[in-house]
Amino acid sequence: MNNELQKAMWNGRAGASWVRHNSLLETLLGEPGHVCMDSLRLIPGMRILDVGCGCGNQTLDLAARLDTSSLVTGIDISEPMLALAGDLKDANTDSLGADVEFLLGDASESLFPDEQFDAIYSRFGVMFFADPTRAFASLRVALKPGGQLAFVCWQEPRLNPFFTAPLQAALTVLPPQAPATPDAPGPFGLADKARVSTILDRAGFQSITVTPLALKLSVGDAQSFDEIFEELVQIGPAAALIAESDATLKAHARSAVYARLKDFYAPGSGVAFDANFWLVTAYN
Numbered sequence: 001m002n003n004e005l006q007k008a009m010w011n012g013r014a015g016a017s018w019v020r021h022n023s024l025l026e027t028l029l030g031e032p033g034h035v036c037m038d039s040l041r042l043i044p045g046m047r048i049l050d051v052g053c054g055c056g057n058q059t060l061d062l063a064a065r066l067d068t069s070s071l072v073t074g075i076d077i078s079e080p081m082l083a084l085a086g087d088l089k090d091a092n093t094d095s096l097g098a099d100v101e102f103l104l105g106d107a108s109e110s111l112f113p114d115e116q117f118d119a120i121y122s123r124f125g126v127m128f129f130a131d132p133t134r135a136f137a138s139l140r141v142a143l144k145p146g147g148q149l150a151f152v153c154w155q156e157p158r159l160n161p162f163f164t165a166p167l168q169a170a171l172t173v174l175p176p177q178a179p180a181t182p183d184a185p186g187p188f189g190l191a192d193k194a195r196v197s198t199i200l201d202r203a204g205f206q207s208i209t210v211t212p213l214a215l216k217l218s219v220g221d222a223q224s225f226d227e228i229f230e231e232l233v234q235i236g237p238a239a240a241l242i243a244e245s246d247a248t249l250k251a252h253a254r255s256a257v258y259a260r261l262k263d264f265y266a267p268g269s270g271v272a273f274d275a276n277f278w279l280v281t282a283y284n
């Protein structure tokens with residue numbers, strides 16, 4: 001099994017969308033990443049790997065929490081997302097404590113020497129492996145003995161209207177889709193709590209915890225609903241379906257999503273979704 005499909009996606013439409021909407025996505029998704037960072041034991045001179053670092057916002061936030069003798073390495077398969085990560089690093093050198101490097105590569109492919117990292121971190125970057133047990137096993141080998149893994153991932157779709165509300169609205173007018181395969185690589189690839197524990201256990205991790213994290217994701221407190229809608233309608237699974245539709249269906253689907261997203265909007269607070277994650281920690 002390999003990750004070629006994911007490579008194509010993240011170097012194609014999905015990567016382009018994350019780059020274009022980087023600022024909105026960071027506003028929406030900053031908090032789960034920061035809660036996950038809070039669970040890391042930070043020490044001077046440490047080395048951290050940020051898996052699936054994307055546009056690098058979290059890599060840079062990690063570096064801001066560390067001292068100048070530390071190094072944060074962000075790895076990702078997406079060239080366009082890493083290009084933005086490099087630009088953001090150059091634009092924020094003053095706020096970084098630790099040094100930062102970005103690498104293009106498949107994090108599941110044993111790219112690092114053994115026992116390199118004190119910690120491995122990821123916000124939403126570890127749910128896309130074709131063979132997660134193998135991937136986590138190879139990441140574990142890159143951790144020092146006693147080193148920590150901490151990541152945050154989505155719980156199941158029905159607990160995350162950020163994905164499901166626009167998608168269900170779009171599907172009231174678009175042709176039905178084949179149901180998603182449970183546990184397939186994708187945003188919900190690690191949504192099953194028992195499966196996450198089993199994968200990490202088989203990958204050789206110890207002291208595994210999988211803790212529910214319920215947060216509100218909000219965006220656009222200073223924007224009109226129409227402005228927020230124009231961005232939200234271009235991200236996530238509904239956006240992909242709408243993009244593939246003809247002009248008439250596209251217009252109907254956009255109207256359906258517009259009406260549904262309005263349910264999550266309040267003037268002055270913007271659009272806010274209840275969201276449910278797993279905060280996962282484990283040790284080598």
Ligand SMILES: C[S@@+](CC[C@H](N)C(=O)[O-])C[C@H]1O[C@@H](n2cnc3c(N)ncnc32)[C@H](O)[C@@H]1O
Pocket residue numbers: 003006010029051052053054055056057058075076077078081105106107108122123124125126128129
């Ligand atoms: C949902 S995005 C999250 C990006 C970033 N962590 C964030 O929270 O902004 C998932 C990221 O994982 C990356 N990714 C997927 N499979 C990967 C793999 N096998 N190795 C490295 N990165 C991968 C994608 O390219 C993408 O940037």
